[in-house]
Amino acid sequence: MTISIRSVEKKFGRYPALNKIGLEIADGELLALLGPSGSGKTTLLRVIAGLEFPDAGQVLFHDQDVTFASAAARRVGFVFQQYALFKHMTVAKNIAFGLDVRKGKDKPSRAEITRRVDELLRLVELEGLGGRYPSQLSGGQRQRVALSRALAVQPSVLLLDEPFGALDATVRKSLRRELRRVHDATGVTTIFVTHDQEEALDLADRVAILNQGVIEQVGTPAQVHDQPISPFVCGFVGEANRFEGGVLNGRFTAGSVVLPAARVADGKAVAFVRPHDLVLDADGFAVQVNRVHVQGALATVDGVTLTGQRIEVTVSRDQADQFTGAVKLSARRAHVFPG
Amino acid sequence: MTAEAAAIRTGPAARRPLFRRRSAIPGFTLTLGVTLTVLSLIVLIPLSAVALKAAELSPEQFVAAAFSERALAAYRLTFGAAFVAAAINGVFGVLTAWALVRYDFPGKTLVNALVDLPFALPTAVAGIALATLYSPNGWIGAYLTPLGIKAAYNPIGVTIALIFIGLPFVVRTIEPVLRDLSNDVEEAAASLGAGRLSTIARIVLPALGPSWLTGFALAFARGVGEYGSVIFIAGNMPYKSEIAPLLIIIQLEQFEYANAAAIALVMLGVSFLMLLVINAVQAWARRFS
Numbered sequence: 001m002t003i004s005i006r007s008v009e010k011k012f013g014r015y016p017a018l019n020k021i022g023l024e025i026a027d028g029e030l031l032a033l034l035g036p037s038g039s040g041k042t043t044l045l046r047v048i049a050g051l052e053f054p055d056a057g058q059v060l061f062h063d064q065d066v067t068f069a070s071a072a073a074r075r076v077g078f079v080f081q082q083y084a085l086f087k088h089m090t091v092a093k094n095i096a097f098g099l100d101v102r103k104g105k106d107k108p109s110r111a112e113i114t115r116r117v118d119e120l121l122r123l124v125e126l127e128g129l130g131g132r133y134p135s136q137l138s139g140g141q142r143q144r145v146a147l148s149r150a151l152a153v154q155p156s157v158l159l160l161d162e163p164f165g166a167l168d169a170t171v172r173k174s175l176r177r178e179l180r181r182v183h184d185a186t187g188v189t190t191i192f193v194t195h196d197q198e199e200a201l202d203l204a205d206r207v208a209i210l211n212q213g214v215i216e217q218v219g220t221p222a223q224v225h226d227q228p229i230s231p232f233v234c235g236f237v238g239e240a241n242r243f244e245g246g247v248l249n250g251r252f253t254a255g256s257v258v259l260p261a262a263r264v265a266d267g268k269a270v271a272f273v274r275p276h277d278l279v280l281d282a283d284g285f286a287v288q289v290n291r292v293h294v295q296g297a298l299a300t301v302d303g304v305t306l307t308g309q310r311i312e313v314t315v316s317r318d319q320a321d322q323f324t325g326a327v328k329l330s331a332r333r334a335h336v337f338p339g
Numbered sequence: 340m341t342a343e344a345a346a347i348r349t350g351p352a353a354r355r356p357l358f359r360r361r362s363a364i365p366g367f368t369l370t371l372g373v374t375l376t377v378l379s380l381i382v383l384i385p386l387s388a389v390a391l392k393a394a395e396l397s398p399e400q401f402v403a404a405a406f407s408e409r410a411l412a413a414y415r416l417t418f419g420a421a422f423v424a425a426a427i428n429g430v431f432g433v434l435t436a437w438a439l440v441r442y443d444f445p446g447k448t449l450v451n452a453l454v455d456l457p458f459a460l461p462t463a464v465a466g467i468a469l470a471t472l473y474s475p476n477g478w479i480g481a482y483l484t485p486l487g488i489k490a491a492y493n494p495i496g497v498t499i500a501l502i503f504i505g506l507p508f509v510v511r512t513i514e515p516v517l518r519d520l521s522n523d524v525e526e527a528a529a530s531l532g533a534g535r536l537s538t539i540a541r542i543v544l545p546a547l548g549p550s551w552l553t554g555f556a557l558a559f560a561r562g563v564g565e566y567g568s569v570i571f572i573a574g575n576m577p578y579k580s581e582i583a584p585l586l587i588i589i590q591l592e593q594f595e596y597a598n599a600a601a602i603a604l605v606m607l608g609v610s611f612l613m614l615l616v617i618n619a620v621q622a623w624a625r626r627f628s
Contacts, residue, residue, distance in 0.1 A: 084527040085527075
C-alpha cells in the first residue's frame with residue numbers, strides 16, 4: 001500500500017499543528033516520523049489513521065482518496081502509545097476483537113479466529129498467554145498484544161504512536177528488533193512516531209523529520225545524519241557541537257574556532273560539527289581538555305575553546321591518552337548553514 | 340571475628356520489639372485503634388443489641404412478630420421497591436454520568452449540583468415535595484390521573500421516592516471510572532472496525548461493570564433503609580404500601596421493643612446477605628483488574 005499525503009493542513013484552535021505537509025510512503029516501507037514534542041508528528045499519524053481529519057489537503061491510499069474515510073474503512077492497524085488494551089478481555093479476546101466485530105459473511109468462523117489468534121501470539125512470541133488479562137502482563141508483553149491486535153485485521157498500513165515510549169531501555173531495544181522482524185515477516189507498510197532519534201535511525205528504512213508542523217527532511221537514516229539540509233535537522237539528529245559565527249571567503253569563524261565552509265555565502269552563519277568529526281591537528285584551533293570519560297570502545301572528551309565555547313569530541317579508546325591539557329583540533333567535516 | 344561481633348553494641352533499638360513494625364508509614368496503631376473502637380461503638384455493639392433484644396422472644400413469638408402476613412408484605416414492598424428503584428437508577432445514572440463526563444453544555448455546573456441534592460436534602464423535605472407533586476391533584480399527579488396512573492400513596496409512590504434518594508449513588512460511583520476510561524480505548528475499537536454501538540456495548544459498558552454494581556448496591560441499600568422521604572408518599576396502608584422501617588416504628592410506639600427488634604433482625608439478615616452476594620459478583624467482575 002503506497003500512501004500519499006498532499007499539502008495536508010490541520011489547526012487546533014489557532015495553533016497550526018500541520019502546515020502543508022507532503023509525504024510519499026512506498027509500499028512495504030518502514031518509515032519513522034521523528035520530531036520533538038509538539039512538532040505535529042502524532043497529529044500526522046492520526047490523520048493517516050483516520051482518527052483526525054485534516055482542514056485541507058488530501059490523504060491517498062494507493063491512489064484512492066481516503067481523506068475523510070473512517071479508521072475502520074481504511075483498514076489501518078493502530079498501536080496506541082499507552083496500548084489501549086481492553087482491560088476486561090483476555091489477551092486472546094483482545095487480539096480477536098477486530099475479527100469478532102465483523103458482521104455477516106465477513107466474519108470468520110470461530111475456528112478461523114482461534115487459528116489466527118494463535119498464529120499472531122506465535123508471531124509476537126506470546127504463546128500460551130492468550131488466557132491472561134492485560135493487567136497480568138508486563139509492559140513489553142502488553143506492547144506485543146497491542147501489536148498483534150492491530151495486525152489481526154490484516155491492515156493495509158500499520159501505524160504506531162511512540163511504540164516504545166513507556167518501556168525501559170532493555171525491553172525497548174529488544175522490541176525494536178521485534179518490530180523490524182514482524183515488519184519483514186508481514187511486509188505491511190509501517191509508520192511509527194518517535195521523538196527518539198536513535199530509535200528512528202536504528203529501525204526505519206526512511207526517516208521524516210518534523211518541526212513545528214513542517215517536514216524538514218525525508219531520507220534514509222544515513223542521509224539525514226550525514227547530509228542534514230537544515231540547522232534543525234543537524235541539531236536534532238545525532239550529536240553535534242554548535243557554533244554561531246560568520247562565513248568569509250569559504251571559512252567559518254566563531255571566536256578561535258575556524259571551520260571549512262565551502263559553497264556557503266558570506267555573512268552570519270551557524271555551524272555544526274559531529275563529535276567524531278573532530279581530530280587532533282597541529283594547525284587546528286586550541287582546546288583545553290577538562291575531562292575524558294570512557295564509554296565502551298569509545299571515549300568522550302569534554303573541552304573548552306579559548307573563547308569559552310564548550311566542545312565535545314568522540315574518539316576511539318586508544319586515542320584517549322592523547323587528550324590531556326591543551327590540544328589542537330580541526331574538523332574533518334562541518335555543516336554550515338547561513339543564518 | 341569475635342572482636343567484630345563484640346564491637347556491635349547491643350543498644351535498646353537492637354532488641355526486637357514485641358510487635359514487629361509492619362511498615363514505615365506512621366500511625367498504624369493509632370488509626371486502627373480508633374477505627375476498631377468507633378466501629379464497635381457505632382456499628383457492631385448496636386447490631387448485636389438488636390439480636391440480643393430479639394432473643395428475648397421465644398421462637399414462636401419471634402416467628403409471629405417477624406413473619407406475620409403484615410410484616411411479610413412490608414418486606415416484599417421494601418426490598419422490591421428498593422430493587423426496582425436501584426435498577427431504574429442503574430439505567431438513568433449511567434446516562435447522567437455519561438452526559439456529565441463526556442459533554443460540555445451550558446448549565447453543566449448546575450446539573451452537577453442537582454445530582455447531589457438528594458444527598459444533602461433532609462429526606463422529610465423530599466418526601467413532602469414528592470407527595471405534593473405526585474398526589475392525584477399535584478402538578479404531575481394531575482396529568483397522570485386521567486391516564487389511569489396513580490403515582491402516590493401506593494408502591495409506585497414508594498419507588499418514586501427511592502429513585503430520588505438513590506440516583507446520586509449510581510452517578511457518583513460511575514463518573515470517576517467513566518472519566519478515567521481513556522479515549523484511546525474507544526479509538527482502538529473504532530480502528531479495529533467496531534461501530535459506535537458495539538464500541539459502547541462491548542468496550543465501554545463492560546469496563547463500567549464493577550462500579551455500576553457498586554452504585555447499584557449503594558442505591559439499593561439506601562433504599563431499603565429509607566424512611567423519611569417514603570412515608571409521606573407511601574400512604575402507609577398495611578399490607579399494601581407500608582414499608583418495613585415504618586412497621587418497626589409502629590411496634591416501637593406500641594412499646595413492643597422485642598417485636599421491633601425481630602423485624603429489624605430480619606431486615607439486617609436480608610441486607611447482609613444481599614451485600615454478600617453483590618460483593619461476590621463484584622469480585623468476579625473485577626477479576627481482570
